[in-house]
Amino acid sequence: MEERKRKPIDDFAWQEYDREEFEKRFPALAKELKGEGIPIEAFRTDEEEAEKLAEPRDFSGYEPTIIDFLRRCETDDEALEIINWMEERGEITHEIAKELRITLAKKGVRAFGPKKEWGWYERHGRG
Numbered sequence: 001m002e003e004r005k006r007k008p009i010d011d012f013a014w015q016e017y018d019r020e021e022f023e024k025r026f027p028a029l030a031k032e033l034k035g036e037g038i039p040i041e042a043f044r045t046d047e048e049e050a051e052k053l054a055e056p057r058d059f060s061g062y063e064p065t066i067i068d069f070l071r072r073c074e075t076d077d078e079a080l081e082i083i084n085w086m087e088e089r090g091e092i093t094h095e096i097a098k099e100l101r102i103t104l105a106k107k108g109v110r111a112f113g114p115k116k117e118w119g120w121y122e123r124h125g126r127g
Contacts, residue, residue, distance in 0.1 A: 066092050066100065070112040079109040 023030040066086055073079040080101065087097035103111050
């Protein structure tokens with residue numbers, strides 16, 4: 001018997017659904033699969049360009065996340081200091097801090113997004 005070589009897709013968890021059950025549980029997705037959803041006519045691969053073109057948001061009352069803080073960092077060392085500080089204060093869990101450190105070590109601080117300069121919220125928010 002010949003053994004089949006595993007493919008990355010083999011590791012996905014699969015769930016089979018009856019069509020009516022699927023349409024009942026996931027109506028929006030079912031419409032998209034039928035071609036009835038909102039068409040995607042274009043997308044941007046340059047994150048900075050996409051951010052410049054995004055609609056302004058209302059940031060009043062917005063609580064920055066750890067990612068917002070990391071995007072303000074210049075260096076990996078600064079980012080590590082922020083991760084450690086947020087973990088010590090209990091703002092993020094040990095598990096999240098560990099995942100952030102791994103991402104930082106493997107990909108660097110810009111893995112969390114382009115740098116947020118002074119005045120970012122004013123430029124990207126509704127005035």
